Amino acid sequence: MSVTAAKGFTASGIAAGIKENGNPDLALVVNNGPRLAAAGVFTSNRVKAAPVLWSEQVLKGGLVSAVVLNSGGANACTGPKGFQDTHATAEKVAEVLGHNAGEVAVASTGLIGLLLPMDKLLPGVVAAAQQLTEHGGEKAAIAIKTTDSVHKTSVVTKDGWTVGGMAKGAGMLAPGLATMLVVLTTDADVESDVLDMALRAATRTTFDRVDSDGCMSTNDTVLLLASGASQAAPEYAEFAEAVRAVCDDLGQQLIRDAEGASKDIKVEVINAASEDDAVEVGRSIARNNLLKCAIHGEDPNWGRVLSAIGTTQAAFEPDQLNVAINGVWVCENGGVGDDRDKVDMRYREVHIVADLAAGQETATIWTNDLTADYVHENSAYSS
Amino acid sequence: MSVTAAKGFTASGIAAGIKENGNPDLALVVNNGPRLAAAGVFTSNRVKAAPVLWSEQVLKGGLVSAVVLNSGGANACTGPKGFQDTHATAEKVAEVLGHNAGEVAVASTGLIGLLLPMDKLLPGVVAAAQQLTEHGGEKAAIAIKTTDSVHKTSVVTKDGWTVGGMAKGAGMLAPGLATMLVVLTTDADVESDVLDMALRAATRTTFDRVDSDGCMSTNDTVLLLASGASQAAPEYAEFAEAVRAVCDDLGQQLIRDAEGASKDIKVEVINAASEDDAVEVGRSIARNNLLKCAIHGEDPNWGRVLSAIGTTQAAFEPDQLNVAINGVWVCENGGVGDDRDKVDMRYREVHIVADLAAGQETATIWTNDLTADYVHENSAYSS
Structure with missing residues (x-):
């Protein structure tokens, strides 16, 4: 309609x-x-x-x-x-x-x-x-x-x-x-x-x-x-x-429908000191090429989430960060959390929660994985 | 040694x-x-x-x-x-x-x-x-x-x-x-x-x-x-x-030696109002995934250079921007310049010059193209 x-x-x-x-x-x-x-x-x-x-x-x-x-x-x-x-x-x-x-x-x-x-x-x-x-x-x-x-x-x-x-x-x-x-x-x-x-x-x-x-x-x-x-x-x-x-x-x-994508990634930032902080952290995670490749490979690589958070100016303490991937808290207090082998990444939607433990604000950013198809499609677009 | x-x-x-x-x-x-x-x-x-x-x-x-x-x-x-x-x-x-x-x-x-x-x-x-x-x-x-x-x-x-x-x-x-x-x-x-x-x-x-x-x-x-x-x-x-x-x-x-790269890209920003402006613009160009894919495909896609410049806070007027790729000024005064078919991109090194026409400062950022090999290498790193 x-x-x-x-x-x-x-x-x-x-x-x-x-x-x-x-x-x-x-x-x-x-x-x-x-x-x-x-x-x-x-x-x-x-x-x-x-x-x-x-x-x-x-x-x-x-x-x-x-x-x-x-x-x-x-x-x-x-x-x-x-x-x-x-x-x-x-x-x-x-x-x-x-x-x-x-x-x-x-x-x-x-x-x-x-x-x-x-x-x-x-x-x-x-x-x-x-x-x-x-x-x-x-x-x-x-x-x-x-x-x-x-x-x-x-x-x-x-x-x-x-x-x-x-x-x-x-x-x-x-x-x-x-x-x-x-x-x-x-x-x-x-x-x-x-x-x-x-x-x-x-x-x-x-x-x-x-x-x-x-x-x-x-x-x-x-x-x-x-x-x-x-x-x-x-x-x-x-x-x-x-x-x-x-x-x-x-x-x-x-x-x-994003070009070449095989995963839709929901990046939810919680317990941020401000909504701006939550958006800044969410974007930083959503734009991290290494993480986007890892998600493509169905690898719950939370280290790349933390390194993306670390590049922001948001309020947080590194040793209080928690990260869940598809419901499994693989990173707790800035270090190793629950067993990463528990994370099931077979489905198209992937849900990353980044807990900044710094307040009560939240924001959700959506992104896609980075794939060889994305590269192929965008390396030949104008020809 | x-x-x-x-x-x-x-x-x-x-x-x-x-x-x-x-x-x-x-x-x-x-x-x-x-x-x-x-x-x-x-x-x-x-x-x-x-x-x-x-x-x-x-x-x-x-x-x-x-x-x-x-x-x-x-x-x-x-x-x-x-x-x-x-x-x-x-x-x-x-x-x-x-x-x-x-x-x-x-x-x-x-x-x-x-x-x-x-x-x-x-x-x-x-x-x-x-x-x-x-x-x-x-x-x-x-x-x-x-x-x-x-x-x-x-x-x-x-x-x-x-x-x-x-x-x-x-x-x-x-x-x-x-x-x-x-x-x-x-x-x-x-x-x-x-x-x-x-x-x-x-x-x-x-x-x-x-x-x-x-x-x-x-x-x-x-x-x-x-x-x-x-x-x-x-x-x-x-x-x-x-x-x-x-x-x-x-x-x-x-x-x-960057992972999976097939091109080394020298992004040279010239005639910037300040060195900080030149670095900001250089980084924005160097991080544009669409441009990096285009370079991989040997496509002198200067529109993606301009769209990357446009996301910065640097001093410039859109209709005064000039871009050269491997010595050919494919974008002049913010629009179509010399014939893009003249650009030879067969070699590993690619040289992009972004002329901001806003001053006399310069900076050079080096990056690589984005390739399917990069995706493959980084989607399987921890497994």
Whole structure:
């Protein structure tokens, strides 16, 4: 159901010829109102793709009538021409739909440093507009895939209103969001400043804590559009929780589809002095290549967990650290704990708990193992 | 020639039975004076192995009469018993040689979280002491190997005095030094505070800028011992340069022997506003897994260089960044530069230049590519 689960939205996904292999590569999502409220969060990478620079400006107005997304090219590091191309894309959408270009968000994903084939993209916008339907969410989700093996959608339905969404992303997944495009829609009647608050709260504990390979993209974009078509005005807490639930579900789908991964690793940091400490320690563990290799080899190598914790500035005493892997406390008080042979690592999900014994705060970071397939996939991406 | 190239030193390397495969695993380096001056730098990981905690104390006195090193076990995360074992090892060396245990440094390398087999190690100390010779440097260098494919030694000889050394390390190579043990010796007549200054200056621009996999060890130790046996007292600048040259040579040998690597990558950051900026950017590039995979695939993927630069706090404007790979400026002014097909990446050494166009400072970080062999080697290490 994706982005068309909520009332007031139409969408489409087509093959415009941007991808040489002929796969779908252009998606359009349109908010038919009555409300056009929107919020967005973008990559914190200082090298931002042209569509990110454009859409950040659009979102400042708090109104988005349509989102056009393409795979097959990131339009990043493409200079003034790249920005002109993004602008022209928004203008074309506005022209075809009778919208204002200043309310059309643009998102792109694919290889950095290549100009988009505008002779294919602009006619594609016309074709995509012709195919807009209330059932187009699935096709839109398929059209934004790059190396994704599956398309990702999620829907939460409450009393008379709905939050739904689609996501793509399978590599370069990291801290401040990663080659990740997400469009969320809702028919709840919510103003843009409330959307913004709910979206930032949701991404902070979901997408921001999905750290597949520590690499931050130039293109990350998460948009939340509200049509108000349900005429329901939920309480903030309930609305925010629905947005969080959809983000969490999509984030989990991203991790499960990470390039070349054979394990999904849940790094849970407990008893930290602060949430910041817990996140810092979780990220350090999640980015440790040696540990990620060990997990791939089904080796409960807790020494690598401790050495990762030791590189952080978090509050802890080395001789009070405890680590559990899949429920077995293999490290106690900074040293050897329970028998590591008890750890069963045959399944895809691996659960690491790092107990800092320094407070009561907690955070969970999701990552993947490091595999030969990851290397193969990413050593041949642009060729 | 290693640690016995300088006059006044004897060394040995034996198989004590710590490694189950019977390979050499215990090394002893003895300073026979007349001077016993020493300096040391240690891992900045807050989870420090027992021998690091011990040797840091020893070095505070500025005197080291002997260094005992073992491979086959890191003695890290081993609690009070691990520290007692390190202490007992130093005491045994002192007893056998007639030294003061408070002047005996200890270094260990191998798997974290296992107690050392003291019933083999202590008799090994006796055997190693019996085999001390002025030609033992090579054997000592061999005995400290873990996954190293070759042993590493380096010597610089000046007018009447010498600096020599040995190193081990092939993985977990990172910022503040990594599973790296280094012993340097000199027969120059230099006091410990001058040794300390020269060693810190040398490691800051050599070992500290070798970043094979971003993982910082619990055991890194670099020691510099001076015997004064040459009776030569060099100028500081000349002495410091000799120490730097030996560190630089050993650092290069570590990179060339990094686990599973097929490329040595020199990341040179130029025109930075500060040296700190240059180092931050260099490390960010050197740790980007996607870029490291691309280099493995001989793909001059400069977009991944830019996305790595974009995650830093360094001073730069995205549209002024330039990147050269093996001499071809593939990125100019933040966008597409010269033809990427001109880049020849067939050889082992790859040279990336990142021009920040923000000042005049520079720094060079060395790293390796990310390969399936790295994954294989590190997913099976403890089994």
